[in-house]
Amino acid sequence: MQDSNTQNRTSEFDFRILMWDKMKMISEETSEAVKALRKREYGHSYTSSDDSCSKVSFLLYQTLCLSQLLPQLAKDRVGGKTLSQPLASGKEVVDLGAAWLNEVTQPKIFALAKKYGYETVVQTSKGDGIVEDTSGNIQRVAQDQLLNLSPATLQAMGMITSILETEAAKLDLRDLPISPFDKLTVSDFLKQKGAVEDAYTYFETIVKGLLGIDAIELSLFFYLDYIQSGGSLGELMSERSDGAQYQRLRQGMQSIFRGMAGDLQPGSLFLESPVSHIQHENSSTCTVTTQKGKISFVSLTGVVSFSYDTSVEADGQYSITCFIVGGTGRKWSVLSPTKRRQTVLNQITAMVGDEHGHRVYETEEIIEDEWIKEQWRKGAPSPVMGPNLLNKYADVLRAPCGSLHFVGTETAYEWKGYMDGAISAGARGAGEVIDALRKSAAR
Numbered sequence: 001m002q003d004s005n006t007q008n009r010t011s012e013f014d015f016r017i018l019m020w021d022k023m024k025m026i027s028e029e030t031s032e033a034v035k036a037l038r039k040r041e042y043g044h045s046y047t048s049s050d051d052s053c054s055k056v057s058f059l060l061y062q063t064l065c066l067s068q069l070l071p072q073l074a075k076d077r078v079g080g081k082t083l084s085q086p087l088a089s090g091k092e093v094v095d096l097g098a099a100w101l102n103e104v105t106q107p108k109i110f111a112l113a114k115k116y117g118y119e120t121v122v123q124t125s126k127g128d129g130i131v132e133d134t135s136g137n138i139q140r141v142a143q144d145q146l147l148n149l150s151p152a153t154l155q156a157m158g159m160i161t162s163i164l165e166t167e168a169a170k171l172d173l174r175d176l177p178i179s180p181f182d183k184l185t186v187s188d189f190l191k192q193k194g195a196v197e198d199a200y201t202y203f204e205t206i207v208k209g210l211l212g213i214d215a216i217e218l219s220l221f222f223y224l225d226y227i228q229s230g231g232s233l234g235e236l237m238s239e240r241s242d243g244a245q246y247q248r249l250r251q252g253m254q255s256i257f258r259g260m261a262g263d264l265q266p267g268s269l270f271l272e273s274p275v276s277h278i279q280h281e282n283s284s285t286c287t288v289t290t291q292k293g294k295i296s297f298v299s300l301t302g303v304v305s306f307s308y309d310t311s312v313e314a315d316g317q318y319s320i321t322c323f324i325v326g327g328t329g330r331k332w333s334v335l336s337p338t339k340r341r342q343t344v345l346n347q348i349t350a351m352v353g354d355e356h357g358h359r360v361y362e363t364e365e366i367i368e369d370e371w372i373k374e375q376w377r378k379g380a381p382s383p384v385m386g387p388n389l390l391n392k393y394a395d396v397l398r399a400p401c402g403s404l405h406f407v408g409t410e411t412a413y414e415w416k417g418y419m420d421g422a423i424s425a426g427a428r429g430a431g432e433v434i435d436a437l438r439k440s441a442a443r
């Protein structure tokens with residue numbers, strides 16, 4: 001049963017091995033077990049061919065561990081779904097991937113930022129919010145001011161928020177029940193609760209913002225688990241001191257992972273080495289084959305679903321990060337680059353109004369990154385589940401398969417989908433490896 005579940009999991013999720021960045025979490029205590037093991041014999045082979053994909057195969061003793069693992073990454077850079085792009089103006093960087101953290105609620109990723117000496121900036125929440133409603137009307141609202149919506153819509157929004165928060169809070173993340181909510185998509189649920197037009201689109205925009213997909217694609221149970229894993233829906237959406245969008249890194253989020261890469265032993269990091277196949281040779285050996293502003297806005301109808309002012313005043317860097325997600329993102333993605341940019345500029349112009357609109361076309365630099373077109377990342381921000389998967393696979397999500405151990409943010413209990421979750425999942429996987437090594441060394 002375990003084997004077939006584990007095999008199924010491979011098709012449902014990125015088949016990922018313990019990666020270098022997680023393995024770096026292995027503490028000093030690991031090295032003792034590793035040293036003991038090194039004294040014992042183990043096979044190690046490495047071959048390469050001339051074809052476009054270089055083929056590297058090596059035997060891993062017992063499992064993947066820091067001193068023996070050749071960490072693999074499919075791309076030519078470290079950092080996974082973090083991507084900090086230097087600006088042509090030289091004014092530091094902007095983040096095109098993961099950008100926010102919270103020093104209190106996400107202590108693991110914050111500790112890493114501090115370890116490497118990076119500086120946090122608080123996400124500005126000054127200024128107005130601009131919202132385009134489902135009829136295309138643009139509303140400008142001051143902080144904490146309510147949108148001008150019908151009483152029925154506001155009531156539906158309050159009721160549905162309350163159900164989501166209450167049901168999510170009931171979940172024990174470490175012992176998920178079999179839930180009837182897994183049969184429903186978030187879209188089914190919203191319709192059942194009578195959410196129409198503005199209310200439906202409001203909740204769908206939240207789903208798109210948090211998970212990058214449409215409500216019709218997402219299991220309600222998975223969504224509740226995701227909400228609980230980040231504390232609450234309120235915290236996930238917030239830029240306040242308890243919120244997931246509270247702070248950014250002045251040097252860019254990818255700098256953390258460059259720092260970690262710098263700590264690795266030379267030659268232990270393999271870039272551009274996508275793993276295509278992993279085969280168990282026997283109980284202790286695997287062969288791994290590789291190929292070689294002051295304004296934020298939300299739109300319920302435009303291509304850009306929401307945006308943040310991601311300026312860093314101290315660097316004279318002024319930017320707006322726009323998120324184009326879900327079905328609208330997929331449609332936008334097939335437009336020509338010129339058309340893509342024009343669509344976004346036009347939308348921002350319309351939203352900021354006549355007074356500032358003309359300045360939108362004076363934008364110095366536009367940088368775009370289409371995560372959905374990335375072969376090894378397949379969209380943003382993290383793996384998600386449609387209906388009828390979480391009930392089936394919750395108990396095998398983190399189960400080792402022979403000497404393979406699974407990490408990745410989607411296997412975290414807390415902050416799944418976030419960097420903090422990736423770090424804690426790595427620590428959990430590293431712990432499993434340490435135990436396995438100890439047991440093996442004791443034999």
Ligand SMILES: Cc1cc2nc3c(=O)[nH]c(=O)nc-3n(C[C@H](O)[C@H](O)[C@H](O)COP(=O)(O)OP(=O)(O)OC[C@H]3O[C@@H](n4cnc5c(N)ncnc54)[C@H](O)[C@@H]3O)c2cc1C
Nearest residue numbers: 074080081098099100274275380381408409417418419422
């Ligand atoms: C646009 C965007 C915004 C985000 N915003 C935030 C945010 O504000 N705060 C936050 O905390 N998180 C955010 N995230 C999510 C965060 O980036 C992820 O949760 C985190 O990077 C997950 O880390 P991971 O190690 O689990 O996986 P990843 O970062 O996805 O790393 C997986 C690695 O495995 C490699 N790989 C895949 N397949 C193979 C293969 N076959 N062989 C070898 N290597 C392979 C990939 O190339 C990649 O390097 C955002 C993500 C995106 C894309």
